[in-house]
Amino acid sequence: MSIYHTAEMIEASALGQTIRESTWLFPAIESGHLLALALLGGSVLIISLSVLGVGLKTSPAEIYKGARRYMDGAVIILLITGLLLGVSEPVKLYDRQAFWVKMISMVLAIALTYFAFNPMVRRGSSGVVIRSVTVLTMASWLMVAIAGRWIGFS
Amino acid sequence: MLEALVAKLADTPWSIELHESLYMYAITESTHVIFIMLFVGTIAMVDLRLLDLAFRQIPVSQMLSKMLPWTVTGFVVLVISGAMLFMAIPIRTYHSLWFRLKCIMILIAAINIAIFTFKVERDKASWDLGPVPRKSKICAAISLSAWVCVIVLGRLIAYNWFDCDNINSPAMLQLTGCPADAG
Numbered sequence: 144m145s146i147y148h149t150a151e152m153i154e155a156s157a158l159g160q161t162i163r164e165s166t167w168l169f170p171a172i173e174s175g176h177l178l179a180l181a182l183l184g185g186s187v188l189i190i191s192l193s194v195l196g197v198g199l200k201t202s203p204a205e206i207y208k209g210a211r212r213y214m215d216g217a218v219i220i221l222l223i224t225g226l227l228l229g230v231s232e233p234v235k236l237y238d239r240q241a242f243w244v245k246m247i248s249m250v251l252a253i254a255l256t257y258f259a260f261n262p263m264v265r266r267g268s269s270g271v272v273i274r275s276v277t278v279l280t281m282a283s284w285l286m287v288a289i290a291g292r293w294i295g296f297s
Numbered sequence: 298m299l300e301a302l303v304a305k306l307a308d309t310p311w312s313i314e315l316h317e318s319l320y321m322y323a324i325t326e327s328t329h330v331i332f333i334m335l336f337v338g339t340i341a342m343v344d345l346r347l348l349d350l351a352f353r354q355i356p357v358s359q360m361l362s363k364m365l366p367w368t369v370t371g372f373v374v375l376v377i378s379g380a381m382l383f384m385a386i387p388i389r390t391y392h393s394l395w396f397r398l399k400c401i402m403i404l405i406a407a408i409n410i411a412i413f414t415f416k417v418e419r420d421k422a423s424w425d426l427g428p429v430p431r432k433s434k435i436c437a438a439i440s441l442s443a444w445v446c447v448i449v450l451g452r453l454i455a456y457n458w459f460d461c462d463n464i465n466s467p468a469m470l471q472l473t474g475c476p477a478d479a480g
Contacts, residue, residue: 184334209351
């Protein structure tokens with residue numbers, strides 16, 4: 144079965160219909176998505192700025208301990224609310240280039256965060272490698288947010 | 298008076314160009330959303346510290362001084378991009394119930410910041426690493442709730458449920474300042 148057919152099936156699902164036909168559900172989920180975005184921004188930035196030497200003077204590993212659960216929480220809320228938004232209009236999304244750009248950069252951002260940035264921060268790495276990983280991680284999340292906003296415009 | 302000013306703004310070439318341009322409006326709105334991450338994100342981290350919910354081993358004074366420049370940077374970009382968004386669609390935004398509520402929430406957040414800066418945090422040297430006093434926690438809780446409301450209300454401006462041509466009740470006309478004959 145093609146991706147397009149799958150999208151049509153999801154669109155016809157009860158969940159998709161409920162969200163699409165309600166006046167308040169879509170904006171409410173969208174707002175949750177935005178609030179989690181702010182939380183993700185804050186928790187990634189507070190560690191990143193310190194790694195780059197332009198934030199807190201406390202060691203990034205120490206900051207990570209405090210920020211971690213908010214980062215994880217934000218990512219989980221973003222995934223759940225994002226999934227619900229997607230379920231309500233998958234056929235439209237299938238046609239939007241910005242959506243696919245967002246999905247690819249999201250996979251990249253999550254992989255960079257959880258397999259490179261977080262482990263290196265936890266280990267207390269310093270130097271050009273962790274700084275580059277930090278900039279890349281921030282850039283990839285930025286890309287996710289920009290492409291996400293662009294879905295609404297394209 | 299304000300109404301006439303907004304109407305005048307809507308007729309300026311700036312407003313028309315922003316509104317009609319293919320990319321400029323989208324770029325401005327994206328910028329506005331992206332900088333929420335910097336502005337509200339850094340505020341949220343400081344508030345979590347004041348609420349004893351994270352970073353307990355980091356001094357409050359360091360948290361405030363090192364995060365503030367980033368928060369201010371975010372604020373400047375948000376005010377500029379926000380003003381541009383208003384300028385692009387002045388009359389509708391001026392009458393928007395959500396926009397009006399958003400302005401009130403920003404005002405509440407601003408007063409809260411003033412109270413925190415000029416009264417509450419003055420003796421922070423004595424609780425830099427110790428337990429955060431109750432009044433500081435109250436400020437942090439007000440701050441977090443106010444900015445959450447600002448984000449949600451800002452998002453809702455895009456929806457037309459209470460636009461001038463969709464409302465009839467006298468109370469709503471009063472709240473939005475819409476002319477009575479619009480609907």
